[in-house]
Amino acid sequence: MPHVPHGLAMQLQAYDPARAAEPLPPVSPEEWERRAREVLADGPFGYVAGGAGAEDTMRANRAAFARRSLVPRMLRDVSRRDLGVELLGHRLPAPVVLAPIGVLGILHAEGELAPARAAAAEGVPFVLSTVSSVPMEQVAAAMDGVRAGAPRWFQLYPARSRDVMASLVARAERAGYTAVVVTLDTTMLGWRETDLRNRYLPFLQGQGLANYLSDPAFRALLPVPPEQDPRAAVQAFLGTYVHPGFSWDDLAFVRASTRLPLLLKGILHPDDARRALDAGVDGVIVSNHGGRQVDGAIGALDALPAVVEAVGTRAPVLMDSGIRRGADVLKALALGARAVGFGRPYAYALAAAGEAGVRHALRCLLADLDLALGLCGQASVADVDASLLA
Ligand SMILES: Cc1cc2nc3c(=O)[nH]c(=O)nc-3n(C[C@H](O)[C@H](O)[C@H](O)COP(=O)(O)O)c2cc1C
């Protein structure tokens, strides 16, 4: 298992006088966002940065972290620290995954290949979106090039065509993805005012369709190959992607279509979490999609405790939406999350500095987490619980 960067080592690197002439890459998510703003056109930048409606839920995500405080404990030996966690039968170097972010080709020429390689180098799972710019097999091969069997999960968007869903999942299994994450909160696109104002939706230009266009079951739905009629392919994609009818019955179909662990992303209500477990899923991800879907929805961290209570010891609960720094990860763990999804900050780092940027942003998060853990008097993330919170 790769060694997680020690917080102190990252600090010494930054403070090293011998490297004073080298430009220091951003060390905060806000700096990455500013850099991304400088290099991206309004459309792609707004697509990443924007949320639904008045963006109240985006703010609620951060407010939920700000409302909670850590209470550090002293005089405990924290000279050896362990960020590792057990998740779905695997030991991970840290309680962090790169959250699925679609259509990364709008941010960087390498698209998903760059963050996938960065994640592989750190041993952190990369969750590949259904709507990626690069087919899943190429992403898997790029990860294996860095580290054979580097951890990767496939995120599945519900589709009206069960054949397409089954085919995507079967391809993911063959390409070595070790879990399937079904995202439930985006069966239609939320009301995203920034994108509407910018008249920007990359899928309409055919971006983000690599998995679909390379899929035999999807291609079978088309009257002519997408190479001959790309616009018809986009229409067919929208026709199958938008699926407000997706139900527990459809989920049972997905469950039956794979032996891989299945996680449901977008759970906010404890009753949905209970039902998910009854339906045979292996984990839930508390998320409001970074405030991009239902404006006015509960902040993800606020939703976490009730879901954790409902799930109990039956399965791991993960969360995303608002994770920016090490202390955020600790707060989520203290409220019962097993791991968290890191989202927008890595997308900004990708736009500004490609693979190296994503890797650095990830290492900064882990270094910050390592220091926050130790300074709170905890030697292991596995021991973090609610007693760490005020
Ligand atoms: C530009 C963008 C695209 C996203 N695409 C997907 C996607 O394809 N599938 C998915 O499940 N979630 C997607 N998400 C949601 C993320 O997985 C995650 O829930 C969200 O980014 C968390 O919020 P945060 O980044 O503000 O922390 C996307 C988020 C952003 C910002």
Ligand SMILES: CCCCCCC(=O)C(=O)O
């Ligand atoms: C019409 C396809 C929409 C995919 C949505 C990608 C995503 O999750 C997001 O933008 O958020």
